[in-house]
Amino acid sequence: MLLATPAHASDEINIDHVESANGKVSVLLAVDKLPGGAAPDLESLVVTVDGDVVDASAKTVEAGEIERTTVLALDTSRSMRGAPIEDAKAAAKAFLDAAPDDVKIGLLTFSGTVQGTIEPTTDHATLANAIDDIELTLGTRVYDAVVNAVDLAGTDGARNVLVLSDGMDQGGGAPIEDAMAAATDQKVVVDVVSLDQRPANRALLSKISDASGGSVIDAEPEALKGVFTAQADALASQVLVTFPAPQKSVPEVNLGVRLTAGNSTYDDSALVTIAVADAGPQPVTHAKSKVGKNAMLLGALALGLGLAVVLGIVMMGAKGQSEAQRRVSAYLGEAKTGAKGKRSGEPAPTSIKESAVALTENFVKGDFEQRLNKRLAGAGLSLTAAEWLLIHAGVAAAAGLVGLILGGGAVMVVFLILGAVVPYLYLKRRHSKRLAAFNGQLAETLTLMAGGLSAGLSMPQAIDTVVREGQEPMVGELRRVLIEQRLGVEIEEALDGVAERMESEDFSWVVMAIRIQREVGGNLAELLTTVATTLREREYLRRQVQVLSAEGRISAWVLGALPIVVFLYLLLIRPDTARVMYTEPLGIMMSLAACVLLALGFTVMSKLVKVEV
Template identity: 45%
Template sequence: MGSPAAAATASIDYSEPDGGSLQLVLSLSELAPGETPDLDSLSASFEGQQLDASIEAIDDASGEESIARTAVLALDVSNSMRGAKFEAAKSAASAFLDEVPSDIEVGLVTFASEVTVAQEPTTDRDAVRAVIDELELSAQTRLYDGLLEAVTVSGDEGSRSVLLLSDGADTSDTPLAEVESKVERSEVVVDVVALAQNAADTDTLSGIARAGNGQVLSADDPAALTDLFADRAADLASQYLVTVTPPAELAGDEGTLSLALDVGGQPVLDDAFVTLAAASEEPAEAAPATPQPVDPGLTVPVEYMYAGIAAAALGFLAIIGLLVSGGREARQDAVDRGIEAYTRKGAKRLAEANRASENQSVTQQAVAVAEGVLEGREGLEVKLGAKLDAAGLALKPAEWLLVHAGVTVVFGMVALLLSGGNVLYMVGGLFLGGVGAWVFLSFKHRRRLKAFKNQLANTLQLMSGALSAGLSLAQSVDTVVKEGTDPMASEFRRALIETRLGVEIEDALAAIAERMGSVDFEWVVMAIRIQRQVGGNLAELLNKVAETIREREYLERQVMALSAEGRLSVWILGGLPPVFMLYLVLTNPTYVGVMYSTPLGWAMLILMGVLLTVGIFWMKKLVKVEV
């Protein structure tokens, strides 16, 4: 009969670098009662070369030197465990809790038709026992999924182990090869308790145990479960912390590390493939490192930042004041304000305003400065005024220019403050504010033009009905003003006021077509001119034009539907590269940093931008169909 010590085995369960040393968890199992290893007999070798090593019980290691340990129980709670099996499994789990060292965090995962994390790893043994007492059975056995969940719950740091109990084959769709691969990569020790299983199922579990550097423990009788679980807890109590210090010439090398330890006069051996850490250095006498100044980049002095805050606040208040005053002026019709200067009361008011020009408010002075900027640039002022009119904004070009500048300054100052004074962010904020205000104006412009176009057919039909009822053309325009909606009603109201001032109604309507950029309405005005010169039934003519416009709108919608896929492709293919680039910049800036920190990267970005722009332009041309 061999000595009990000869049956003892050793296993390197975990390794991690610690400064210039390598720490390993050495597990001893199948020790005879009362048997302890000879710690002074430890020897360590790396590829045949002896290394300095020390060993101590993990329980004796100090907090800084100790390694965190986690154990997860994965229990089968399928209906096949009903009766004595289930009660024995709960008793075995309780026995495990009684024997496992107090510093080990214990978790519990159950699997049947569902995989459940019944208890996250904790050192509170009573909490785990309470969960075990409440376990219930259900159908199926998702063994593989339960094992993978237990491996995940064990975490990714320290020494980790999983003890799996099952009495049946897996019923999930998870491939066995995938389970073994994930277990092997996780570096978690997996021991499997096969309860009354056939040889084929036991072989399958053996493959899982080999992948987890563990073993299969077979139990034909449920009563044997308690001893198996208690023995596994005792193995965790027989773990030792081995510290290996490699020489400088082996620092960073990879290879096989072998450990040998005497137990009861007999050596127990194990080896593992490891990466040695760098040799430790003694920094005790080293002078404290002088912190190196960090270049904050291009920044602004604090006093300038406060000045910027004040300027931004004043600009914001000026914008608010302009908008409020502009809102009051918008309530008065623009034509009425133009006529008022020629009345006795209006002339007097104008003279008083001229005399008080030196006492203008800050807002008025700012508008005067903006008007001075636009002087000599009549083309810009005319275009900007036309766009403001078409967008329905009651602002003069000079007022809009002031608002635009204020928004730009506010965005720049906000970006400067949020970035802690970085001028590059301020430039980005200025660009965003300048472009954003113009985008807003363009959006308002396009939306109003689209609304006008959509209302045109119904407006012509309304005018036709009024003419058929015996009303004049001017009265039919007034009908649209009273019964229509904006923007059609407001544009026709302006045309009606112009006719009352002596402008021909055709010219007033032509001005609407020019402001709104509507080719269809130009046709309507042309038809009205012809009818007034040669005569004819204008109501019927307007009906025909409305019918033609509706047919064209139907064709446009049909074309839009047929070309929707191509237009969506333009957005997706054109937006995917910059969006993905932005994602990489935010999530992994180191990986993508070479694209904007090297000449080759800048060249690639420029080439990408050119090709992307050409591609977007070409695709838009392909899917754009004029009706």
């Protein structure tokens, strides 16, 4: 269906609405302004399209032939109190009684805000009850009312808005330009009933009505009923003109209508757009793209760079492990068996994964690589620093792509940040859990080692006993100690490596105690038993503190995460609502202030519930 811009001339007949569908053009013709209420001679109707006469027929509009919608927008500000509002209610109900039954009528009341709306309906009795319940409040925002009334009128059929107001817009809402644009863009006729308005106020209302093809009607409170009844009678007297759609397609045609009433002939014309009869399937209107042109160009550039990097990786190839590295990996049990039974340390055909890892290793060096490898080992992950960074980057890129698909550029940035942060938090959490399990097993491990030493075993033999009878993660770390000791590393140095990897202060004290015993002598079994007792009491106290502070820690996490989760929810479900927080200057300032306060509050609550044992 194609809608045409309504044409309202100052003549006695007016083309109110034109629509074209299924090879037929329907025209609503207003004839309520004929002099003396003369009845039009429908047999005398002549319709021309670009000067060519077409075969047309005319009749009074019947229910279901064409959709007609009217929205009543009533001013309910305090200035309407007393007789004006009562006259307005009576006039609105008179409009409901006089309007044809097939006309859908909606209701909107406004003062300082748009307060109540009822969707257009043919149940006029329900609207009458709602009119009786109208209450007055402060303020007048006419332009907001026009914008909302136009939206309420919908998009189908002949639509018009009838506004009643006794004052000028007091500002603070939509400007008059928005009201004019809403009416013209949606092709909705806006008629304004001006109640005791000053000339300056009337001129402003005329801008809206003139832009939409409507008019401003001056009225006194006691004359409102007659004005509204006349508007309803105009709907009842509309004539429906139909004729076949033209066979040729042109951007606009000059549509002319001429008929006779009494002894006079009246005509009207308008430039309209009409769909041709053989137009075929109409083009599909797609939703607005979530990604702008610049974002698409950046995405294409990123894709090209990614393909170039992959190509460079494949061409560079992987160096593979040295002979010494393969032997140590096999001895430590870290070599993995490939799909064809080969060890990963053996020379194998270069894959993209191996090439990518080899390339990443060129950039991951020095202290950063050592610290990251130590954290990975402490977390129990058999990954190198280069492999972890590749996985980390892949998760961030995948998260950004998902965000781009779900909500466009803003959601992509948020998901990209989450993709960069979540793997780090996962590694930290895994290391913390493994450290907690390690410290929890430490007291029992020392007791078992002390028993072995009391039975005459050496330190390596006592550790081997724990390896054979203990549990992870203690078993894995002590197994590595034995392997390093067999490769020539001092037992104390190997144990120090465990303390560094696990970042366990308790185990550092154990190693220190063993070093002191080696230097000054003494009963090591008794020393380990004493240390085990102390650590057992510390672990009990640590768990007590965790239980007592659990409520505070959970509160800190919930209160810290709740604003972020709500923002992400709005960003996905209601992006227009969330967009204000990062596009408008005030919204950006509020977002930054919220982030600062949120970080400060989370830090304070974390400090309050964190107790060192």
